[in-house]
Each structure stands twice: as structure tokens, then as C-alpha cells.
Amino acid sequence: MAVRDHPDIPVVSRRRFLKQTFAFSALAAVTSPLLRCGSGSHPEDQHPGNAATADFLVIGDWGTGDANQALVATAMQHYVTQQNITASAMLMIGDNFYTPMEDGANDKRWQTQFEQMYPAGVFNCPVYAIPGNHDYEYLPIPKYPAELEYARKAGTRWTMPSQWYRVAWPAANPLVTFLALDSNMPFGNDVTRKGTFYCMTEQQRLDELAWLKDELAKPLTTPFLVALGHHPIYSNGMYGDSPILMQDWDPLLRSSGAHVYLCGHDHDLQHLEFAGHPTSFVLSGGGGAPLYRIMIDESVRGPYAVQINGFTHVTVTPSLMTLRHVDLNGNVVHAFTKTTDHKVTIL
Secondary structure (H helix, E strand, O other): OOOOOOOOOOEOOHHHHHOOOEOOOOOOOOOOOOOEEOOOOOOOOOOOOOOOOEEEEEEOOOOOOOHHHHHHHHHHHHHHHHOOOOEEEEEEOOOOOOOOOOOHHHOOHHHHHHHOOOOOOOOOOOEEEOOOOOOOEEOOOEOHHHHHHHOOOOOOOEEOOOOOEEEEEOOOOOOEEEEEOOOOOOOOOOOOEEOOEEOOOHHHHHHHHHHHHHHHOOOOOOOEEEEEOOOOOOOOOOOOOOHHHHHHOHHHHHHHOOOEEEEOOOOOEEEEOEOOOOOEEEEEOOOOOOOOOOOOOOOOOOEEEEOOOOEEEEEEOOOEEEEEEEOOOOOEEEEEEEEOOOOEEEO
16 A cells, blocks of 8 residues: 655654654644633543653553453553553543443443453543544444443543543643544535444534634643544554544644644554654554554554554653553553654654
């Protein structure tokens, strides 16, 4: 398959990347010291982090409810225990439940596929979630409303206050602004359902885009800015690049100087850099669903794209973000650092 280049963004091969680092200047920025929701609500974060450093874990395409999900979840538990990591947040970046949820927010799968797989005894932190395409699915009733409802339950770690929302994290002395987005774009031609799947409406797409522009127009009060979406803007995997996200979101990430775009959807682990672009594109879709074949080799467009199960561990300080892809054996298979002024270094 041919490389799908953005016309203004030269791709970066692994060989070229390993010979250089990238430094970019952000043109604009954004944030707020409190969680801000698309619905206007302001839930409190009860898990303040260390002012000097904080860790969060990222996992996508995880909610299969089978042995493979359990393998990745167990690997995460072993990793944080062995590395003596106290995660102050988890990011669940879509395809949270592949299976039916006939009882909605009271379905037993909340216990078997979430609470027990990622126990509070190990991950005693908020879990910021966004929907994937499998959450936009009727089996036989839609699952996404159940996820929004479960987030309203007292005492739950599951945090999904609205369709799109903003978080300054940790609550005390925040280091990162998360812009949690819904990437389930309209199918087109006024079609809103295909088989068991449905999508947002065109008006919702426009509303989210207006919200995103408004949020990015605000002054940045955290060192780092990270956007979350289930679908990749750019991917070397089976689904490839997304024309509508390239059109709607990529120019905003570029102009705002967003440091990282985190996503899943392709079932693998990736890290893509584009010369002249301030944003690192990090894909963490190895949470348990069957793996997908890499279509563009990392030697062509990278620096990293591998068909592998795993998750992502991110450490943040006021001056440096370190991102690590971790496999089922707890091995760091790829890692890099990013400074506030967008210098990227492979570790």
C-alpha cells in the first residue's frame, strides 16, 4: 500500500528519525485548571498527583471480555507493581466494550470487563474514557449511553462526563491538558446507521469542531497539551489515515502546538512523526482485540509501527514527557521523550 502523505507534511522514516531530533515552536496554546465538559459540568478529580511528576497509562481497543484482554490487563498490573508506579490516571481510548450490554449501566460486564480487569487496588485513579466505533453499536441496545450513565454513578473511577470534554491533570498542580474527543464522524449522505453501528450527526461534528476551536483559543496553563481520539488521524495500520480528521483536526493540532495525539482503532502500537509538525501521533490499540497487520513499514514512515499487544505508559514532569509502549511481558518496546518546546528524542 502506498504511503498516504499529507501534502504539506514530509514523512519521517525510522532511519532519518534516529539520526535527528525535532524541535518545533508552538504557535498558540490552551487550557483551564479545572475539568471542563462539553455539557458545561465540572466534576471534581479526587486523585491529586505529585506536583513534580505524574504517571498515566493508556489502553485502546480493550473491551473484548476474553482471555486476550485479561492477558494485557494482567501485564499492566504486573508492570506497575514491578516498576513501583502509582498511576494517577488511566486513559481508555475507545472500543471499551465489544460485547452486548443488555442491562446498560447495570450490566455485569462493568464488573467482569472493567472493575475486575483493572482493579482499584492497583489502579486507584480516575479513568478518563472516550467512545470508539464499537461503543457506537446496537447489541441490541446502544452501549455508549450506558457508558455515560455509568460515569454518573457515585464513587466510580469511570470518567466520561460528556461527548467531548477537557481535563487539566493532575487536579493539584496540573501538568497536562487532555482534550477528550469523539472521533466517530458521520458516515455521509445523511446515513447515521450501518448494520449494528451508528455515528454522530453532522451537527454534532460541527458542534464538536466549534468547541475544539474555542478550547484551543484559550491560554495554555499546563506545560503539555494532549488530544485524545479513538480513530487515528494518521496510521500505518489497516485503517490508514482519516481524511475527515486530517481536514478537521490536524490543522488545529498544528496551529495550537499540541504535543501528542493519542488514539487507537488500529490494533497495534505506533509512533509517527512528520517533519515540521509539532504533534507526535501515538497509537495504542493493543489492549486485547485481535491484532491488525501493519500496512506501511516503520522503515518507510515511523519511527515505530508494530503489530503487537500492549499498552502505553506516560510519565510527565513540568519540562518533559516520556512515552513508552509496553508489551505483554512488561518490556518497553519503544520509548521517546518530548519537551515542552516539542523536541523529540528516541530512547
